[in-house]
Amino acid sequence: MEGARAPLEAVPVDARPDRCPYSRSFTAEFVENPCCPAFQATTFTVADLRHRPLNTTLTCQHLTVGNGQQNGGRFYPRCGLGSADDRLRWLAGFGSARLDVVRSLEEEFEAEMAERRDQLVEARERLLPAAAGDSTAPADFELRLTEFVDGAAAFIAARAVRFADVGLPADQLSELLADWASTWARSRDGHGPAISDLPLSIFARESPTFVPGGNAIQPGPPADDAGSAGLVLEHTADPCGLRLGGNIDVSNSMVLAAALSAALSAAAASLAEVTVDFRGVLFCDVSGLRALVQAAAHIDGGRRIRVVGLPDHLLRATRLAEWAALPGLVFEP
Amino acid sequence: MTTITPDVAGPFCHEALFYAGGEEFLRATARFITDGLLAGEPTLVVVSAAKIDALRAGLPPCEDTVIFADMAEVGANPGRIIPAWRDFVREHGGAGVRLRGIGQPVWAERGAAELLECQRHERLLNMALADAEGFKLLCPYDVTTLAPAVLAEAERSHPIVRDGPTRRRSAVYAHPVAGSTLEAPLSHVPVDAREARFGPESLGRIRTLVGREAARAGLLSARIAELVLAVNEVATNSITHGGGSGRLRVWRESNALVCEVSDRGQVGSALVDRLRPNPDPQDSRGLWIVNQLCDLVQLRSGAIGTIVRLHMVVA
Numbered sequence: 001m002e003g004a005r006a007p008l009e010a011v012p013v014d015a016r017p018d019r020c021p022y023s024r025s026f027t028a029e030f031v032e033n034p035c036c037p038a039f040q041a042t043t044f045t046v047a048d049l050r051h052r053p054l055n056t057t058l059t060c061q062h063l064t065v066g067n068g069q070q071n072g073g074r075f076y077p078r079c080g081l082g083s084a085d086d087r088l089r090w091l092a093g094f095g096s097a098r099l100d101v102v103r104s105l106e107e108e109f110e111a112e113m114a115e116r117r118d119q120l121v122e123a124r125e126r127l128l129p130a131a132a133g134d135s136t137a138p139a140d141f142e143l144r145l146t147e148f149v150d151g152a153a154a155f156i157a158a159r160a161v162r163f164a165d166v167g168l169p170a171d172q173l174s175e176l177l178a179d180w181a182s183t184w185a186r187s188r189d190g191h192g193p194a195i196s197d198l199p200l201s202i203f204a205r206e207s208p209t210f211v212p213g214g215n216a217i218q219p220g221p222p223a224d225d226a227g228s229a230g231l232v233l234e235h236t237a238d239p240c241g242l243r244l245g246g247n248i249d250v251s252n253s254m255v256l257a258a259a260l261s262a263a264l265s266a267a268a269a270s271l272a273e274v275t276v277d278f279r280g281v282l283f284c285d286v287s288g289l290r291a292l293v294q295a296a297a298h299i300d301g302g303r304r305i306r307v308v309g310l311p312d313h314l315l316r317a318t319r320l321a322e323w324a325a326l327p328g329l330v331f332e333p
Numbered sequence: 334m335t336t337i338t339p340d341v342a343g344p345f346c347h348e349a350l351f352y353a354g355g356e357e358f359l360r361a362t363a364r365f366i367t368d369g370l371l372a373g374e375p376t377l378v379v380v381s382a383a384k385i386d387a388l389r390a391g392l393p394p395c396e397d398t399v400i401f402a403d404m405a406e407v408g409a410n411p412g413r414i415i416p417a418w419r420d421f422v423r424e425h426g427g428a429g430v431r432l433r434g435i436g437q438p439v440w441a442e443r444g445a446a447e448l449l450e451c452q453r454h455e456r457l458l459n460m461a462l463a464d465a466e467g468f469k470l471l472c473p474y475d476v477t478t479l480a481p482a483v484l485a486e487a488e489r490s491h492p493i494v495r496d497g498p499t500r501r502r503s504a505v506y507a508h509p510v511a512g513s514t515l516e517a518p519l520s521h522v523p524v525d526a527r528e529a530r531f532g533p534e535s536l537g538r539i540r541t542l543v544g545r546e547a548a549r550a551g552l553l554s555a556r557i558a559e560l561v562l563a564v565n566e567v568a569t570n571s572i573t574h575g576g577g578s579g580r581l582r583v584w585r586e587s588n589a590l591v592c593e594v595s596d597r598g599q600v601g602s603a604l605v606d607r608l609r610p611n612p613d614p615q616d617s618r619g620l621w622i623v624n625q626l627c628d629l630v631q632l633r634s635g636a637i638g639t640i641v642r643l644h645m646v647v648a
Binding site: 033095096097098101103104107161162165166229247249250251283285286294297312313314320321322323 | 533548558559565610614621626
């Protein structure tokens with residue numbers, strides 16, 4: 001029904017949850033210490049109206065343009081991932097360490113390939129009508145394109161294990177990048193090819209469905225920096241237990257311990273299991289694991305804590321701490 | 334030089350075996366193992382895979398009494414060897430039972446930091462196994478490939494030395510006293526190391542820094558996550574036991590990424606990172622886990638503070 005549609009214009013542009021809150025002239029300093037947990041640097045070449053490159057700037061590959069129509073004709077810088085919570089959720093699903101690898105690969109690609117890309121952009125410019133009459137231009141362009149594609153393939157091959165680590169098989173990636181480069185080369189698109197131009201979906205696996213509800217407790221202010229985002233915990237009814245998000249360390253593991261004991265005493269004594277969902281957690285230290293173990297050690301006979309989505313390195317740490325064999329604690333992927 | 338007769342029983346016996354080349358190694362160690370076999374003494378041999386093959390070929394079937402383990406697996410990080418010996422003593426030892434072991438942590442190809450930790454390990458053994466009565470441990474050193482300084486250090490860390498046909502007391506053996514092994518020197522920190530000071534509010538920031546530098550060094554995501562966890566644990570120790578703050582430095586060293594955490598605290602026991610945690614969940618196990626996760630851990634502590642260096646090998 002037409003009349004039931006929410007008046008989107010009612011939300012001011014500045015208050016839109018998916019508005020990028022950062023200064024968009026991303027600096028090298030921002031790349032080094034990104035305040036945004038999900039920031040992924042990419043280069044963007046600004047071109048003039050005749051598609052001649054003017055200069056190259058840094059941007060974020062999640063940055064898009066907000067729907068102008070829904071904003072009464074005003075554009076706004078929109079984060080493709082969504083709100084601050086969405087960004088943290090995306091990161092938890094993807095994994096901080098994997099994002100570190102992706103960021104480093106992008107950085108290395110820039111360092112190694114920027115010169116060849118600039119030469120390619122320049123060679124394409126000489127193909128344009130304005131430069132017509134330059135008979136060496138097409139051959140030079142083909143040469144630059146080959147150099148770029150070969151260089152990119154060699155770059156990827158030399159890092160095949162690391163690309164595979166973030167879910168990108170090297171041979172498929174090289175093929176994809178070569179296709180992308182030749183499509184780009186024959187288009188009028190302003191910026192040159194970069195690894196981050198590849199669709200984000202091949203990097204990101206599905207993030208867990210985790211929506212902090214009205215009863216979520218946030219012990220600290222919800223910081224946007226991945227490292228300092230506080231612990232988010234939510235009591236869930238079905239399954240009975242806790243859903244966790246953010247960072248768990250010595251600054252807040254006592255909050256987790258208290259919530260665990262509250263969840264255990266609130267759960268009906270007839271209930272065999274209390275579920276603790278770790279899928280939204282960005283980081284958890286040994287004090288966080290200890291909170292789980294202590295809760296499990298005090299649980300009544302027969303009942304248990306089911307831990308869902310504990311990452312592999314924390315499962316390993318739990319085994320190394322000789323905590324994995326507790327009868328009151330079970331782990332599920 | 335005093336020649337002494339073999340011990341008949343009694344306290345833990347830690348001997349260095351100086352040998353020249355593979356044949357001499359096989360002759361001396363095979364005899365040591367055979368003597369144990371004849372006496373029915375459970376034996377654990379932790380040497381290279383190649384030496385295990387050579388020993389097996391020359392020995393009678395002995396799988397019931399002799400356990401072989403690859404030093405490259407057990408002791409790539411020398412900080413994990415003491416727990417292996419203590420496990421062996423706990424599982425096979427007992428009142429009146431005599432045990433034997435051969436352990437070769439030191440070989441010529443060890444990197445400088447690894448060698449330093451192997452030497453610390455050899456000294457710590459005298460403390461960590463002091464209560465392992467009836468246990469005789471032989472540590473082979475190849476005099477044809479090891480530097481004279483390495484052999485001199487072996488004389489200081491082993492009360493008894495077998496050199497060719499003679500078996501003698503080391504004149505320079507120094508029994509470790511509390512803290513003495515925590516003062517061994519460390520290599521210099523490069524001037525271009527990344528540095529960050531931290532306090533209770535900035536653990537998140539140093540996790541971010543370590544993750545980024547680890548990725549830049551080429552580590553894979555699983556190892557990055559483990560290193561970030563390990564550095565966080567050591568930094569947490571600085572916050573809770575080390576004066577509330579500390580300093581992190583990160584740099585590349587030959588084949589590894591090194592993260593160093595330093596603070597003003599003082600570690601009480603030199604064995605803190607290599608004793609299995611007791612079952613009480615309250616008992617601290619941060620450094621134990623760190624020592625299991627990292628490829629090499631260097632712990633130093635004294636009146637002026639504590640330094641913990643964590644190494645992750647970059648493939």
